Amino acid sequence: MYKLRNYQEVTINRIYEQLKLGHRSIMVQQPPRTGKTVIMAEIARRATRKGNSVLFLVHRKELVDQARRTFEEQGVDMSLVTMGMVQTMTRHVGELSEPTIIMIDEAHHVLAKSYRRIIDAFPRAVRIMVTATPWRMNGAGFEGVADCLIPGQSMGNLIKHGFLAPIRYFRPPDINTAELKTKANGEFDEQSVAEALKPKIYSNAVKMYLAHARGMQAIAYAYNVQSAKQLAKNFNDAGISAAEVDGATPKEERDRLIQRYRDGKITILTNAELFTEGLDLPNVDCVIMMRPTQSLSLYLQFSMRAMNPRAGKTAVIIDHVDNLSRFGLPIDERSWTLKGTQTAGRKHGETITPTTTCPYCFATFYRKGRKTCPICGRKLTVPDEESGPVHIDADLVEVSQAKQQAKRRVEIAHMIRDSEMMKWIADKTPDQLENMIQLQYYARLHGYKPGWAYVVGKKRGFVR
Incomplete structure (x- = not known):
């Protein structure tokens, strides 16, 4: 059985306090890498010990397997637990027995129709929804599915007490971005406008890794599969063992490469949007971001992947695309709320059309x-x-x-x-x-x- 950390016990106590106050749909914000699944497993253990049934929902197969192991190790009575992917459960919701508690992992996805169908089918169930980022890129709020929000421990406190590793953060330098050229009539040159609008990646990834994280095991996030494959090749050509994994990689091969990484036989894993939410890779010491994102959720998942603590460890985050300028440092304190930030008049959940x-x-x-x-x-x-992003060979600077x-x-x-x-x-x-x-x-x-x-x-x- 896992020994709960004190901040996890604090969060669990807060959940029970809100239940005593009559709240039946609780959203819990818990920073990445701080044991969200352990918290839910402990609540499930206490619930099943009293004969209560639990429905546990995740959105990816890998997370089901990982959560099942955690629940079993925590001593949960699994005969009272139904666990699976929301994509499967929503198709068979009529076949499910009514649960006492519905638990939702990575709950910032909960506004999707698949989740709502299950929630609406069991209105009497208590809902406990856990996420690192109660935030949606389209500005939608969570007031329709949650009646209270429990914020997590402060990042500074978690680092101070050794529950997260401190970080060094490297970003592109303040390069002059006045790239627009003017024609003889004083108007902007069309080609320079097109060039200025292209996303930029500040290279060279191998050079920056060797300068700031040499020898550290790293995960690199690329902007597509082709770039992930090329990045792995670049590292291998430099004598640094690397492998690329993506959604099309056969499961057996993916599992084999992940295990080799866990065993320390692979130094760099490159991927395109695969190692984001949930997957436990405790020996990541460095994150290399080659993919810009507009999602705060993804940014925190990317950057905090390296912050699992170890004695004397300082995580290194190498941000080649200046995600920092959009979101600040991952260790910044943030004010979370159930309220959305939608433009007045937009319907709940309506897609925002780009302009x-x-x-x-x-x-x-x-x-x-x-x-x-x-x-x-x-x-x-x-x-x-x-043609993809423009690559600029520039040394990154520490923040x-x-x-x-x-x-x-x-x-x-x-x-x-x-x-x-x-x-x-x-x-x-x-x-x-x-x-x-x-x-x-x-x-x-x-x-x-x-x-x-x-x-x-x-x-x-x-x-x-």
Whole structure:
């Protein structure tokens, strides 16, 4: 049986306190690498000891096998547990016996129809939903499925007491990004616009690994399967044992490579979106990010993969795509909430349609099917998606964590101020705005480029 860590006991006690207060649908935020499955296994052990039944849901087969081992080692009466992938359970929901408790792992996925179908089928069951990131990229909230949120322990506290490893974080340097060129008539050159819009990866991955993490076992996240294969080849060519694993790798081969990695016979595992949620690989000391993401959930799963603790260990995170600029350090403290951040008027769960901003007149519109801007008529450039990201050979620099966290505190203060301003201008029209600052906030609220505020401000006489 696992010996619970004190912070896990604290979380379990908080869950029971909320149950005593009458909450029946509890979401628990627990940072990656801090034993979410152990917490659920202990609650399941106590529940089955009293004869209560448990339905445990995950979204990947590997997680089922891993959770089953943890539950068995924790002494759960497995005769009272139904465990499986949500994709399977939702197809057979009519055949399931009503559980006393529904447990959901990686619960930021819970808004999906497959989960909702099971939840709605058993309205009397207590729900305990655990996730590292109660956050959805489309801005949807969790108030429809949870009636309380229990935040996890602070990152600083977990590191201080040795439950997570401290980190060194390397990112691209502050390179001059003023890449747009102008033509003789003063307008932007179309080709330079296309080039500037391409995502960038700061290479060389092998060089940066040798400089900052030589000898450490690492997982590298690539932006597609081909790049993952090429990255593994680059490491092998440099005499560093590496293997590529992806969703198409046969299960037997994948298991064999993962075991060789666990045994220390492979130093680098490269993959494209495979080793993200849940899979236990305790000997990862370094993470190499070659894939940019807009998902906070993925970013934390990527970056914290290396933070399993060991005496004297400092994890190394090598961020070649500057995900840091979007999300801050993985050890930053974050305020979690059940409330969403949807734009007013958008339906619950509605897909957000991507928009495009014209680089000439700054109009924002839906791009799909358009070759020209509907406002100014200029031809729209099309980034070369087939060629993949642009690679730039530049040495990465280490992030000062104290400076980065101070910057984060300032950003939070600005967010509070910005929120008040956004509320004030939400029901205003551009002609009701009185200065450049209000125009700039209006542009941000509606997704316009900063140049929109300048153009309108010039016309209104705010800019001399």
